[in-house]
Amino acid sequence: MSIFATNIARLVYHGAVETTRPVLVFAAILAWGCAEDPVSVPAMTDAAPRTIGDAVFAPSDADEQGGDADDASGDAGLSMDDAAPAMLFDAGQSLDPGCGPGLDPEADRVVLIGYPFGPRPGVNGQDISGMTLRNGQTLLNNGMRLDVGDRPVRIVFVPWGRFALVLGEAGTLTSVATPSAGDLAIIDTVPMPNLGSAELVLSPDGRRVHVLRTDVDEGGGVYTVEVGCDGTLTPLPMHFSLRLVQGFGHVPGRPDTAVLVGGQAVFEPIDDDDIRLLRWGVEGWTQVAAFDVFSDFIDAGAIGFSGDGRLVVVPNGAPFSEEGGQVSVLALEADQLTEVARLRDMVDARQARFAPDGTTLLLSRFEPGRMTIFRAEAGGLTQTDELVAPLADHFAFVRGGTDEGRVVVPSIHPVNGPQIIVMRVTAPGAVIEEQTLLLGPGAQQIPGAVGVQ
Numbered sequence: 367m368s369i370f371a372t373n374i375a376r377l378v379y380h381g382a383v384e385t386t387r388p389v390l391v392f393a394a395i396l397a398w399g400c401a402e403d404p405v406s407v408p409a410m411t412d413a414a415p416r417t418i419g420d421a422v423f424a425p426s427d428a429d430e431q432g433g434d435a436d437d438a439s440g441d442a443g444l445s446m447d448d449a450a451p452a453m454l455f456d457a458g459q460s461l462d463p464g465c466g467p468g469l470d471p472e473a474d475r476v477v478l479i480g481y482p483f484g485p486r487p488g489v490n491g492q493d494i495s496g497m498t499l500r501n502g503q504t505l506l507n508n509g510m511r512l513d514v515g516d517r518p519v520r521i522v523f524v525p526w527g528r529f530a531l532v533l534g535e536a537g538t539l540t541s542v543a544t545p546s547a548g549d550l551a552i553i554d555t556v557p558m559p560n561l562g563s564a565e566l567v568l569s570p571d572g573r574r575v576h577v578l579r580t581d582v583d584e585g586g587g588v589y590t591v592e593v594g595c596d597g598t599l600t601p602l603p604m605h606f607s608l609r610l611v612q613g614f615g616h617v618p619g620r621p622d623t624a625v626l627v628g629g630q631a632v633f634e635p636i637d638d639d640d641i642r643l644l645r646w647g648v649e650g651w652t653q654v655a656a657f658d659v660f661s662d663f664i665d666a667g668a669i670g671f672s673g674d675g676r677l678v679v680v681p682n683g684a685p686f687s688e689e690g691g692q693v694s695v696l697a698l699e700a701d702q703l704t705e706v707a708r709l710r711d712m713v714d715a716r717q718a719r720f721a722p723d724g725t726t727l728l729l730s731r732f733e734p735g736r737m738t739i740f741r742a743e744a745g746g747l748t749q750t751d752e753l754v755a756p757l758a759d760h761f762a763f764v765r766g767g768t769d770e771g772r773v774v775v776p777s778i779h780p781v782n783g784p785q786i787i788v789m790r791v792t793a794p795g796a797v798i799e800e801q802t803l804l805l806g807p808g809a810q811q812i813p814g815a816v817g818v819q
Contacts, residue, residue, distance in 0.1 A: 465526045465572065465595040469819075471767025475499040476509075476544045477774055478530050479786070480518030480815035490517040491810060494532060496547030497786070497803075499818065501769050505788050505803050509547030514540045515555065520566035521762075521817030522575070529553055529597045530817050531575055533566040539577060541597035544819060553597035559585060565668065567614050568593075570621040574602075578611045582633075586611055588626065588644075588651055604650025608642065613669035613680060617698065618724070622646040625678055625703070627666045629656070640664055641680065643701055657703045659694050662687040667759060668717035672742050673724015678703065679747075681715035681729060691715060693729065695747055707746050712738065716759045722770050725794040730758050730775075737761075737775065741795025750795035755787055756780060762818040773797070776813030784811040 477499050481491040496509025516534020523530045523544070532540045537558040543551045558577055565578040577589045588606040591599050611628030623645055630640035639656035665684035671677070678698055684690040693715050695707035709715075714733040720726065720742075727740040727747065735756035740747045757778040764772040771791035779785050784805040791797050805811040 465524075468526050468766070472501050472769075473767075474501050475764060475769070476530075476547050476819040477505065477762075478521050478523075478532070478542070478544065478550075478817045479776060479813045480521055480532070481511075481810060481812065482517050482519070482535075482814040483809040483812050485810055487809075490535070492516055492518070492534075493810075494518055494521065494542070494550070496544065496550050498547045499764065499769070499772070499774065499788070501767070504801050505774065505786060506547075507786075507803060507805065510550055512542065512550040512552070514538070514542070514552065516540075518815050519561070519564060521815045522566055522568055523817050523819050524568065524593060525572040526595070527819045530819070531566065531568075531593070531599075532815075533558075533561070533564060533577060535561060535564075537561045537579075539566075539575070539591060539599060541593075541599055543597065554599045556591065556599045556601055558589060558591075558601070565612070565614050567616070570616055576614060576624075578614055580611055580628075582609055582631075584609075586628070588614065590650060602650070606644065606651035606653075609637075610663075612664055612666035615669050615671055618671050618673060618675040620675060623654075624651070625669060625671075625698075627664060627669060627680055630658075630660070630663065641696075641703060643703065654701050655703070659696070659703075659705055660687075660689050660692075662689045665690070667730075668719055670718035670720045670727055672720055672727075677742055677747075679718040679720075679727060679729075681712065681718045683715045683732065685714070693718065709747075717761065719761070719763070721763055721773070721791045722765045723791060723794055726771075726791050726797065728761065728773065728797065730755065730761055732757055732759050735777075737789070737797070739795060739797050748795065751797060753789065753797060753799055758787070760814060760816050762816045764818055772800070774816050774818055776816050778812060783807050784813055786813060786816075 477497040479495050481493045483491045492513050493511045495511045498506045498508055514532050516536050516538040518532050519535045520533040521530055529541050529543045537560045538555055539558055540555045541553040543553050559579050561579045563580045567576045573593055575591050575593055579586050584607045587608040590602045590604045592602055608629045609631055613627040617623045626642045626644055629637050631637045638658045641657045641659050642653050643655040644651045645654050663684055664682045666681055670679040676698055678696040680694045682689055682692050691713040693709035693712050694705055696703045697706045714731050716730045716732050718729050725742050729738040737753045737755040739751040741750050755775050755777050758775050761773055761775040764770055773789040775787040777785050777787050782804055786803045788801040789797050790800050
């Protein structure tokens with residue numbers, strides 16, 4: 367991609383210019399529009415392992431929860447009226463009666479993709495589409511498109527898998543039935559405050575979803591919606607107020623405890639702290655502790671938790687921050703967060719998520735077009751590899767069954783255009799590319815948010 371197109375796309379993606387969506391579409395089309403034939407993406411071969419940090423961790427194989435709510439499977443063949451006894455999902459926590467069971471872990475999975483751009487510059491896209499990730503085989507673009515009435519910014523599947531939740535940029539939360547990639551239907555929709563840049567995180571049991579609103583006043587913070595087993599949505603009165611919130615996630619093994627990035631402000635009332643430890647109770651979320659980790663402003667797309675809950679990884683992709691392109695590695699002991707390492711050459715770091723093995727960390731980096739891979743071990747984090755993933759931000763894991771550890775990554779190639787990359791975690795710290803699925807030309811094909819059943 368040309369330097370011009372890349373820089374415009376990067377600035378636009380992070381909201382640094384006023385004419386955001388039209389320019390990104392223009393830059394992306396400009397980058398690939400002159401190519402006559404698709405070309406393959408070269409693999410990275412020169413990434414040398416390096417160790418970061420000196421803290422001692424003992425990551426387990428326990429499943430990550432929180433911050434990555436597309437983390438369980440569901441039964442694509444069950445009707446919405448089917449009731450069944452509770453079951454245990456990946457992390458071994460019991461679901462409320464009536465919401466299980468999940469589908470056969472060896473079944474094919476529905477993948478939902480959000481399309482943020484409309485047919486012309488300045489027009490938002492409102493569609494999601496269904497695809498089928500065949501068990502042990504390829505991803506098929508064999509589904510339908512569904513208009514959800516708002517620009518999709520986040521997609522997560524409930525643990526029992528019968529439906530997904532789609533968060534819209536303007537503040538709508540929609541539940542979508544997903545019996546198959548070709549049979550999508552809206553179940554329920556509730557209005558939320560205008561969200562802007564936001565995150566969507568399910569509680570470990572899937573019965574609550576937490577919606578982040580980024581704002582400069584008391585209207586920002588974490589909103590909570592109750593999720594019915596049948597897909598009905600009920601906003602709850604709980605609102606944890608905090609300005610400029612970013613990433614959020616439940617601590618694995620501690621379903622009542624979460625880490626929230628946000629609150630730091632240089633305007634009145636001034637607040638130096640940028641990471642909060644929260645606890646859930648009858649009144650909703652309350653703050654347990656606050657920590658000052660970054661000195662400049664933050665743009666954290668998603669934060670990651672190691673499987674044992676002892677390691678928290680916070681990326682900062684802010685393009686104009688003195689600490690942009692840095693990633694904070696934090697140790698969590700009881701209710702204390704301590705920075706044990708700082709990764710400093712991670713330009714445009716967007717989302718940090720641990721794979722189901724709880725040890726392998728993937729970090730999407732938008733402008734460099736790389737997926738950077740780490741392994742958590744006794745010394746902290748070791749960078750093990752980098753894979754090419756042009757203009758990639760969002761990604762989602764398959765959890766459960768022999769396909770566990772596959773990764774679906776929306777991307778925009780400078781020549782081939784919009785595409786979906788399928789990767790797989792083959793061992794701790796080891797990730798390979800399995801497939802690239804081309805979506806065709808045009809702004810309406812540019813993929814954004816992703817969720818995996």
